[in-house]
Amino acid sequence: MFNIISLVFKYIFIFIIYVFILSIIRLIYLDIKGIYPIAVNNSAYLKLINRKDTLPFKVKEYYSLGDEVTLGRANNNQIIIKDPYISKKHLRIVKDEGKYYLEDFNSANGTFLNGEKVMDVVCLKNGDRITVGQVEFLFVNKE
């Protein structure tokens, strides 16, 4: 009796071990695919804080910031995130004299900077946490 069970189980064990390895390799593959190279001369970028697989829509791990970047649900934005809690045209980040400013376009659910609601225009500094909809970004400026 034991012999038969053991004979059957050995195939199951090998199967489980290999599916385990494959699923980890696949997770690592997704992890690597999420890393986009950041332009070296462009030193400011947004980094995603959420875990990618907890969000039900497409979002990148990094967004580099140019002179003016708009974020929203509509397709004419530079950063498009299809989160239902994000407005069509939600916010923009503008570079002015070396500093980055965040402006909220009176979005329905608002934008939060380090937990506080952004009322008008705020200046961003390195390490700020920006929350839009369900997504949380870290503002990184290496200058």
Add this chain to the structure above:
Amino acid sequence: MLNGKVNYKVPRNLLFMFELLALSLMFLYYKDTLNRTTVVYSLTLILLVYISNVLLIKITSGDNYIFLIVTMLVSIGVIMIYRIDPELGMKQILWIGFGIILFFVSYILFKSTKGWENWFLIYAMVSVVLFLLTLFLGRNIKGATNWINVGGFSFQPSEIIKILSIFLIASFYTNYDRFNKLKFGKYYLMGMIYLFVLFLFLQKDLGSVLIFLSVFIALQYVYEEDRKLVYINLFILVISAIAGYFIFSHVQSRVQTWLNPWKYIDTKGYQITQSLFAIAEGGFFGTGLGLGYPDFIPEVHTDFIFSAICEEMGVFTGIGIIMLFLILVYRGFKISINQKYKFYRIVALGISILFGIQSFIIFGGVLNMIPLTGITIPFVSYGGSSMLSSFIALGILQVASEELDFDEEQ
């Protein structure tokens, strides 16, 4: 299964299923001698592993794979040890439990304290003290004096010194410029490492010599600016390997059995030939747990656990273990590349090399690819000190995988 969404639940549940199935098979195998403590302990361990995996995703912002991979390795190992000897299996279950707790302790400790890179002298002194303790209080087990006994509890100090020496190397290269200004500053580290090696020679623990020197040379190769030192070290390694061959008779016999084990099959080649027989006997899918004869190999629960796994669970499982180590080391390298702080970067690289080199030496040894050196496979073999120190190293690797102190850097 692999086309759709895969998240962390999939491997975690697979692991849980594997442990449950294997455990019930083992209970069936030992159903006559089964007692309640065994059942309770092993079920607690399975639960602990599962909860730790869930918890870790919640508390860490870093890597989520290394702990999963390691718990898989640990599960395969403990099942095999329990099958060979239920008593050792019980002890191993306890060690793993302690190891997981130590993993979290070292994770929290290492994350909450700063300034690890400035304690070069402390690492050096603690290591030397531990070596001296081993030398004077050490017990001789199987030809090497590398165990000390403290209150009925024996452990191998060299396992802890491995981690300390990685810290030592890392703190040296983090403060490289400062050391360089001192007179003979760049030889401090080499001096320390060769002192360690001298102690290990005195203990006749040649496997550890190999590990220490490989980790040291690998890290030196990456970070040393004075390339001359790297070549000098390589030269010394070759010289000492040749010298070791002529000085120690047991090194000579290891090389002889490696070249032709069949000639010495009834004496010094017995262990390695039995290991080869076992692997061949198992074939691709193995004989099935409990249906092989792994007890024929001496020291099967520590050095030769890989052969036992190949015999009863198949060469495919053996390849699986090697692949798990491959992913683990790869993750370690990636953690090291992503880490901003030099100290943590060197530590992460050192720990990955440690895992890699250790598993390489023993896999190669039991397969008769390289001369056999008696060391443990991290996380798989039986052994308290090895298990605990490996889990501590893993905790440190986990910390290194996170982005550290972001606010302070501005």
